[in-house]
Amino acid sequence: MTTIEPKIRPPGMVVAPGVLPPATLVHPCTAEVPEMHDSMEGGGRALQGTNAEESLSDPPHTLHPPSPHRLSIVIPMYNEELSVAPMVARVHEILQDYTYRWELILVNDGSADNTEHQMKHAQQEYGAHVRVVNLQRNFGQTAAMQAGIDTARGDIIAMLDGDLQNDPIDIPRMVERLINEDLDLVSGWRKDRKDGLWLRKVPSWLANRLIGRITQVHLHDYGCSLKVFRAHVLKSVRLYGEMHRFIPAWLASSTSPARIKEEIVTHHARQFGESKYGISRAFRVILDLLSVYFFMRYKSRPGHFFGKIGFIFGALGTAILGHLFFVKVFLGENIGARPLLMIGVLFMVVAVQLFTTGVLSEMMSRTYFESSNTQSYIVRNKEAVANVSDADWKRPV
Secondary structure: OOOOOOOOOOOOOOOOOOOOOOOOOOOOOOOOOOOOHHHHHHOOOOOOOOOOOOOOOOOOOOOOOOOOOOEEEHHHHHHHHOHHHHHHHHHHHOOOOOOOEEEEEEEHHHOOOOOOHHHHHHHHHHHOEEEEEEOOOOOOHHHHHHHHHHHHHOOOOEEEOOOOOEEEEHHHHHHHHHOOOOOOOEEEOOOOOOOOOHHHHHHHHHHHHHHHHHHHHOOOOOOOOOOOEHHHOOOOOOOOOHHHHHHHHHHHOOOOHHEEEEEEEEEEEOOOOOOOOOOOHHHHHHHHHHHHHHHHOOOOOOHHHHHHHHHHHHHHHHHHHHHHHHHHHHOOOOOOHHHHHHHHHHHHHHHHHHHHHHHHHHHHHHHHEEEEEEOOOOOOOOHHHHHHOHOOOOOOO
């Protein structure tokens, strides 16, 4: 893989083995962007809607310092012992001059190799702001992400994979855009993706189109793990199963899709280890997508979901039995041995079961909302709603 040779390296900078050294270290707020090799064109500075072929050596734009915040970076890892040290070094290299407070949360998802030891060594080397979360066993990427989210203390949460394919150099720019444009999520877009065509790129393209069509949250790259969130919005949803692929869709149930944007990010070929995913995940994506669709559209009204299907079966059953009734009564034909009779009766039974399921699900939904004090809506400006007094009433003249 082609690496980036630094044009200027600040004194005392240590580059760990396997780390891609950046060009002149970019301050998260104001800096010039130096020239890089052509292999990185379209990765570092390009924003959504810009030309991917635009060179990073073009005149830099002026960055506007984001408002004060605390940044939590969450990196789940599973059997990535060779990637721990380079990744931690890379994060510190990018954020060593970051204006505001930040922390790095490393989540060990029950690794069977030396990942845990490498994480503890990094914590001892860099300090207490590097926090290590060890899961009891391998729970999967979604559970590891949720553990990191629960541990994070920052107002802004950035997440990325620990395999060095995502580059932390994009984090300050994504945080800046999140704050300055008042967004809730900035999702990475690996426009120049360094993966195989048929086993990774093509299935990913099809999945992105399908997910966008069903969820109405249209992104080019749902599978990119590099994302930056507002913490209070991300923590308003819980991730289960393998739902990490649908985080933007989950967030759309708590915020407006207009507050979800994407940013072109740098993507490198895998340096160590092997991918944990294959073509078989496509089947799991389809099953998970059905769950996402249900919870996005019918979480507070599940009876409508079952009722629609029950209505279709009921209408078909009624039409079939009505036809057989006409044949029997007015034409005098025998219908007892016709398979259509059994089909009509079956459709009516299925319709009754679906209507009954819908009623029960409505009762369960109301029990859930009332027992957990969960609202069916989310107020964004809670301060304005809460900070009221009797003086705010309009009094008669």
